[in-house]
Amino acid sequence: MLNYNGDIYYLKNFFRFAKKYKASALLGIAMLPLSIITSLLFPWLIIQVIDVHLVQGDMDDLWWYIFYLLAVLAINYVVDATYAYNLRKTGQYAITDMRSALFARVLKLPRSYFDNKPTGVTLSRLTSDLEAIGETFVQAIVGLVKDSINTIALLIMMLFINWQLTLVVLIVMPPVMYLTVYVRNRLRAMNLITRSSLARGIGFLQEVLLGVKTVQFYRAEEQVEQKYKNFNDEFLTAQKKANKYDAVLFAFISGITSITIALMIWYGSGLVLAQTLTLGVLIAFINTLEKVFVPIRDFTSQIAAIQRSFAAFEHIEELFVEPMEEDGRKLLSTEQVAPQLAVFHRLEFKNVSFRYTPDLPYVLKDVSFVLEKGKQIALVGSTGSGKSTIIRLIAKTYQDYEGSILLNGIELSEVSVDDCTHLFSLMMQDVYLFEESIRFNIALGNADISAAQVEQAGRYVYADNFIQNLPGGYDFCLDKNGTNLSNGQTQLISFARSVAQGGQVMMLDEATSSVDSITENLIQKAMQRLFSDKTVIAIAHRLSTIRHSDTILVLEQGEVVEKGNHQQLVAKQGIYAGLLSESTLSL
Numbered sequence: 001m002l003n004y005n006g007d008i009y010y011l012k013n014f015f016r017f018a019k020k021y022k023a024s025a026l027l028g029i030a031m032l033p034l035s036i037i038t039s040l041l042f043p044w045l046i047i048q049v050i051d052v053h054l055v056q057g058d059m060d061d062l063w064w065y066i067f068y069l070l071a072v073l074a075i076n077y078v079v080d081a082t083y084a085y086n087l088r089k090t091g092q093y094a095i096t097d098m099r100s101a102l103f104a105r106v107l108k109l110p111r112s113y114f115d116n117k118p119t120g121v122t123l124s125r126l127t128s129d130l131e132a133i134g135e136t137f138v139q140a141i142v143g144l145v146k147d148s149i150n151t152i153a154l155l156i157m158m159l160f161i162n163w164q165l166t167l168v169v170l171i172v173m174p175p176v177m178y179l180t181v182y183v184r185n186r187l188r189a190m191n192l193i194t195r196s197s198l199a200r201g202i203g204f205l206q207e208v209l210l211g212v213k214t215v216q217f218y219r220a221e222e223q224v225e226q227k228y229k230n231f232n233d234e235f236l237t238a239q240k241k242a243n244k245y246d247a248v249l250f251a252f253i254s255g256i257t258s259i260t261i262a263l264m265i266w267y268g269s270g271l272v273l274a275q276t277l278t279l280g281v282l283i284a285f286i287n288t289l290e291k292v293f294v295p296i297r298d299f300t301s302q303i304a305a306i307q308r309s310f311a312a313f314e315h316i317e318e319l320f321v322e323p324m325e326e327d328g329r330k331l332l333s334t335e336q337v338a339p340q341l342a343v344f345h346r347l348e349f350k351n352v353s354f355r356y357t358p359d360l361p362y363v364l365k366d367v368s369f370v371l372e373k374g375k376q377i378a379l380v381g382s383t384g385s386g387k388s389t390i391i392r393l394i395a396k397t398y399q400d401y402e403g404s405i406l407l408n409g410i411e412l413s414e415v416s417v418d419d420c421t422h423l424f425s426l427m428m429q430d431v432y433l434f435e436e437s438i439r440f441n442i443a444l445g446n447a448d449i450s451a452a453q454v455e456q457a458g459r460y461v462y463a464d465n466f467i468q469n470l471p472g473g474y475d476f477c478l479d480k481n482g483t484n485l486s487n488g489q490t491q492l493i494s495f496a497r498s499v500a501q502g503g504q505v506m507m508l509d510e511a512t513s514s515v516d517s518i519t520e521n522l523i524q525k526a527m528q529r530l531f532s533d534k535t536v537i538a539i540a541h542r543l544s545t546i547r548h549s550d551t552i553l554v555l556e557q558g559e560v561v562e563k564g565n566h567q568q569l570v571a572k573q574g575i576y577a578g579l580l581s582e583s584t585l586s587l
């Protein structure tokens with residue numbers, strides 16, 4: 001019933017997480033034999049009560065047997081509860097660990113993964129898929145294991161007591177099994193569709209909610225509603241089909257149970273009248289039938305739950321096997337590179353070419369330049385010319401470049417991210433601010449950055465003044481993504497953040513968004529300060545900022561078309577000079 005490459009593989013993965021909690025798992029499993037013994041004792045005691053005591057009119061020990069029956073029943077309940085409690089507990093702990101491991105993995109996935117996958121899909125892996133496993137899988141598997149063992153044990157016992165009556169039960173087993181396997185496969189397919197349409201629906205919702213202002217502004221509500229309705233309809237259709245299979249199976253098995261009980265009463269009564277069967281055995285059989293058929297009926301819903309979980313496992317596994325950026329790469333060890341990478345000396349691009357994926361065109365072609373300690377390089381060029389891509393390669397966001405990038409003489413692709421990030425501070429265009437204090441947003445929770453250093457960074461980038469004027473100063477709490485700050489203030493915080501992180505090389509991707517003239521002035525001053533005393537590689541959209549940088553690289557469609565300082569490039573009267581005269585802010 002389980003397929004080796006899929007289901008068993010997923011189970012193995014799950015047990016990897018459950019291993020840590022084997023004490024409670026073992027306690028739960030230890031209850032199984034007791035549960036089986038008590039459920040076998042019950043029909044045996046019924047036979048004793050009816051055949052040995054009631055029918056023969058021996059009332060002496062009858063009360064004892066009634067007491068034994070009640071005791072067996074009570075023990076059976078306690079044992080079953082202990083079994084279920086401990087195994088569910090194990091499962092819940094394992095799933096909590098799995099959730100954390102998955103989240104940690106997602107955080108380390110390469111940027112290319114996020115480029116290609118809508119965020120909503122990843123979100124639904126981390127939420128609804130894990131929930132499907134947490135809520136249903138453990139519960140269903142715990143029930144399924146106990147019920148299966150119990151049913152087999154009861155059937156064996158029934159065979160020993162009366163094989164003819166047991167045969168009545170066994171005859172109906174094959175069609176039940178066949179139907180269960182058939183429906184199992186149908187349900188699996190339906191559940192995959194429901195989960196994937198749910199994931200896409202969540203992805204779409206997330207996109208729309210992020211851009212809700214645009215939707216409202218352009219009155220695009222109807223189109224968006226229609227698109228969401230399509231996801232919803234697809235989800236509903238798959239769910240309806242899954243429900244239909246579930247219901248048909250449930251009804252079929254309930255019917256089979258009733259028919260078998262009727263058959264047994266008819267056939268058994270004949271045997272009792274012919275005196276080849278005792279009344280006690282017939283009653284014990286009818287009583288036990290429920291215990292065999294109720295689990296068989298429940299198997300179907302347990303199997304449906306397990307199907308849902310396996311579909312969710314399959315999705316989650318996709319994340320677990322998603323290759324990490326550094327998987328399969330030959331990296332130098334920290335011991336080998338640490339002495340050479342303690343202090344930044346030199347970064348060299350030697351004929352570097354790069355494309356985002358093998359099927360896309362090159363966005364960097366044969367790029368060469370050198371950044372020495374204490375110098376500044378500015379990258380300019382039209383939109384899409386490859387400036388940010390250069391920064392991304394240095395930050396190791398992407399790694400499959402051609403040519404050579406040497407950091408202090410070591411090939412960058414052979415150095416792990418952890419071994420080189422301390423050298424760089426990055427200020428990106430798309431600033432992300434957390435719903436936390438300004439202090440947190442500057443230090444990013446890094447305990448090595450003291451309160452004094454945070455404030456020093458604030459002063460360094462001229463952000464201190466406006467921060468001090470906010471209620472609570474550095475403890476002022478930002479709204480989600482800094483919506484209670486102005487655009488320019490957001491940029492200044494991001495500036496302070498990159499200074500506080502203390503990298504020896506500042507990589508700046510200057511924001512293009514316009515800000516008020518006072519803040520603009522502060523940003524300019526902060527940039528000039530950085531340019532005058534740090535090693536900088538900057539993408540500058542305001543050409544006035546970079547006129548004092550040592551080298552200006554002009555990029556056009558991924559190629560360096562001009563290289564030199566401001567004076568040299570102005571004298572050349574080429575592209576840079578053209579850009580300069582276009583720029584209203586350049587003088």
Ligand SMILES: Nc1ncnc2c1ncn2[C@@H]1O[C@H](COP(=O)(O)OP(=O)(O)OP(=O)(O)O)[C@@H](O)[C@H]1O
Nearest residue numbers: 115356360363381382383384385386387388389390
């Ligand atoms: N993740 C990506 N996947 C595929 N192509 C990409 C990706 N990011 C950027 N590109 C492409 O690479 C080229 C260079 O982009 P890049 O962001 O480096 O340009 P840029 O010069 O920084 O532009 P801008 O000034 O607008 O920020 C563009 O053609 C862009 O479409």
